[in-house]
Structures are given as structure tokens and as C-alpha cells.
Amino acid sequence: MNSDLLVQAVVTLIVTIDPVGLAPLFLAVTAGMNRAERGQVALRASIIAFSVFILFALAGTVILTLFGITLPAFRVAGGLLLFWIAFEMVFERRQQRHENTAQRAITQDDIHGVSVFPLAIPLMAGPGAISATILLSGEFSSVIDRTALIGIILAIVALTYGVYILAERVEGLLGATGRTVLTRLLGVILSALAVQFVADGVKALIAA
Numbered sequence: 001m002n003s004d005l006l007v008q009a010v011v012t013l014i015v016t017i018d019p020v021g022l023a024p025l026f027l028a029v030t031a032g033m034n035r036a037e038r039g040q041v042a043l044r045a046s047i048i049a050f051s052v053f054i055l056f057a058l059a060g061t062v063i064l065t066l067f068g069i070t071l072p073a074f075r076v077a078g079g080l081l082l083f084w085i086a087f088e089m090v091f092e093r094r095q096q097r098h099e100n101t102a103q104r105a106i107t108q109d110d111i112h113g114v115s116v117f118p119l120a121i122p123l124m125a126g127p128g129a130i131s132a133t134i135l136l137s138g139e140f141s142s143v144i145d146r147t148a149l150i151g152i153i154l155a156i157v158a159l160t161y162g163v164y165i166l167a168e169r170v171e172g173l174l175g176a177t178g179r180t181v182l183t184r185l186l187g188v189i190l191s192a193l194a195v196q197f198v199a200d201g202v203k204a205l206i207a208a
Helices: 003-017 020-029 035-066 071-090 093-107 115-124 127-139 143-165 167-207
Strands: none
Touching: 003 071, 003 127, 003 143, 003 167, 020 115, 020 143, 020 167, 035 071, 035 115, 035 127, 035 143, 071 127, 071 167, 127 143, 143 167
16 A cells, blocks of 8 residues: 555645635535534534445446547546646636636525535535546545545545534634635645646646
8 A cells, every 4th residue: 555645645635625615605604504504514524425435436437438539538537637626726716617607506506416516516525526536436446445535535525524514613613714724735745736637647648
């Protein structure tokens, strides 16, 4: 088991899912709910998002094969997508888009389905996180490695669930300034990882 690869997987998924950054959005889409109702929404959203991640972690390469897409090509495309997400995080555009998505759910009074949209998809299991999962599944090729990847995904989804449950306290502790600093820092880290994805994909394409 490559420890560097494990660290890369943890950092990539934490940054793309961004559990702490989802705390204020969770509060927004569950406005008017009591603590028990918020707990139910948090649990359901976490289960749905985990199921989506597992699907792409186990069958991501198969799905790519069906469409005739090579893993190196997807590495380049996924890396570019991750870089765009990092760009939005650094310049605070991602947060604004998420807040707009959350607001649409509230205005449509879609409380019962809020755990599916927008919480599970696309706020938790968004394009960036799904792309990162497929990219990482290509690196975690053996059964043991793939099991480790699933464990990492489970741990991060569980962390996100915990953040949802403690959303009010988390937002109070971070404050507006702390949330902005953390988002931009994670964005810089993600941009570096995205460049690495692109570089690895280009090397593989040239070698092929």
C-alpha cells in the first residue's frame, strides 16, 4: 500500500467534497426544520452520496470503457475540471453557485427531496468529486487498494455527516473570515493536485 497515494486520495476527496464548506449550505437548505428532521436529511444525503461514490469507485473505469474513453484522457479532463473548481474556490465563485443552488431548493419548497438535491447531488457528489473518485479508482487497482479507497470515501462521507449534525457550531466557530480563508487554502491545494492529474494523464497519452 502506497502511503503517498493514500494521502493524495484523502486530500483530493476532502477538498472536492469540502465537508466544512457544506455546513452553511446545509443550514440554508434545511431552514425551518427541527434538529430531528435535519438529522434525517443529513443521514439520507450521506447514504445517497456514498452510494454514488461507490458506483464510480467500483465501475468508473467500466463506464469509461463503454464510452470509449481511456483513463489517461479522463485524467486530463478530470484534472482540468478539478482545476476549474479550485479556481472558483480561490475566487469564491463556487460558494456563491452552491448558495444559489440551495436557494432554488428552498424557493421550490422541495424539503422532502432536499437530501437528494441539492445536498447529495451535486453538493456532495458533484462533478469534481465524482471525477476525482474515478481518477483515484484507476490508481487503486488491486482489491486491497480498492477496499482502502472505499474506506477513505466512507470516512469522509461520515465526516461530512458529522459536520451536518454540528453545522450550527461549525459555522459559529469558523465565522465568515475563517470560512473564506479555509476555502481559498483548499482551493490552492486542489489546483496543485489538478495540475498533477493533468501531467500524469499527458505522460500516459504520450507513452501510449
